[in-house]
Amino acid sequence: DTAVSQTPKYLVTQMGNDKSIKCEQNLGHDTMYWYKQDSKKFLKIMFSYNNKELIINETVPNRFSPKSPDKAHLNLHINSLELGDSAVYFCASSQGAGGAGETQYFGPGTRLLVL
Amino acid sequence: AQSVTQPDIHITVSEGASLELRCNYSYGATPYLFWYVQSPGQGLQLLLKYFSGDTLVQGIKGFEAEFKRSQSSFNLRKPSVHWSDAAEYFCAVAYSGTYKYIFGTGTRLKVLA
Numbered sequence: 731d732t733a734v735s736q737t738p739k740y741l742v743t744q745m746g747n748d749k750s751i752k753c754e755q756n757l758g759h760d761t762m763y764w765y766k767q768d769s770k771k772f773l774k775i776m777f778s779y780n781n782k783e784l785i786i787n788e789t790v791p792n793r794f795s796p797k798s799p800d801k802a803h804l805n806l807h808i809n810s811l812e813l814g815d816s817a818v819y820f821c822a823s824s825q826g827a828g829g830a831g832e833t834q835y836f837g838p839g840t841r842l843l844v845l
Numbered sequence: 846a847q848s849v850t851q852p853d854i855h856i857t858v859s860e861g862a863s864l865e866l867r868c869n870y871s872y873g874a875t876p877y878l879f880w881y882v883q884s885p886g887q888g889l890q891l892l893l894k895y896f897s898g899d900t901l902v903q904g905i906k907g908f909e910a911e912f913k914r915s916q917s918s919f920n921l922r923k924p925s926v927h928w929s930d931a932a933e934y935f936c937a938v939a940y941s942g943t944y945k946y947i948f949g950t951g952t953r954l955k956v957l958a
Contacts (some may be wrong), residue, residue, distance in 0.1 A: 770950065772948070773935065820888060830875075833894060
């Protein structure tokens with residue numbers, strides 16, 4: 731059974747388009763995260779939600795809007811895509827309130843390429 | 846600023862040889878330390894973690910790591926590397942009172958047959 735799943739796995743799109751990436755976890759976890767991994771493999775937190783409430787919002791352009799319809803889902807919508815948005819986006823989840831000691835479980839990633 | 850340093854961008858070892866991947870974190874009280882592995886085209890999988898107690902922690906796939914507070918280090922080791930260990934390895938730290946991991950830049954491991 732897939733614990734943290736993301737769709738789509740690959741996304742190729744033109745600059746200026748709007749796209750969404752979906753994430754679902756079946757672990758019963760309360761907290762979910764979005765990370766961006768750039769071309770140099772550097773991983774950086776973007777957002778996290780605990781029970782549908784935003785708890786981390788890093789300095790991310792407001793073209794990125796996370797949406798959590800319920801605690802098992804955290805979707806990422808990106809408006810007006812730019813070349814620099816090309817990256818791998820990882821969703822993750824953890825059991826508790828998102829505290830420092832919690833183990834995070836990662837999805838397989840969504841590879842976004844903006845042309 | 847809080848940070849994690851993995852000094853080795855690439856490491857190449859022969860199959861069967863021992864391995865040590867280095868990780869240093871910036872000073873902070875009560876660090877929570879993690880090692881993750883990312884195989885090509887895959888997500889991240891937790892190898893092991895340290896919260897407190899015994900400073901030598903055992904993980905999956907035969908990996909272990911040792912926490913040394915005096916050196917602000919959490920190095921990952923494996924006594925005998927297998928070809929399937931070729932991957933990217935990430936060290937991460939989180940601090941009590943915060944809600945996020947800080948990842949290192951990763952070390953790419955290549956294994957020679």
